[in-house]
Amino acid sequence: MFTNIFLLYVDPGSGSYLIQMIIAAIVGALFYFKNIWWRIKAFFWKPKKEDAEGEDITK
Numbered sequence: 001m002f003t004n005i006f007l008l009y010v011d012p013g014s015g016s017y018l019i020q021m022i023i024a025a026i027v028g029a030l031f032y033f034k035n036i037w038w039r040i041k042a043f044f045w046k047p048k049k050e051d052a053e054g055e056d057i058t059k
Contacts, residue, residue, distance in 0.1 A: 010018070
């Protein structure tokens with residue numbers, strides 16, 4: 001009977017680099033989609049006349 005035993009080893013340096021790449025990919029994707037959301041929002045949002053003239057909007 002044949003038994004296949006695979007022993008996998010990841011040293012701590014490679015493991016932490018892999019975790020760092022996964023986290024960087026997730027954060028990068030979040031910033032990418034946030035940028036797309038702001039562009040869509042800016043396309044549909046039109047400033048009011050008062051905002052364009054530079055008046056205080058807190059009145």
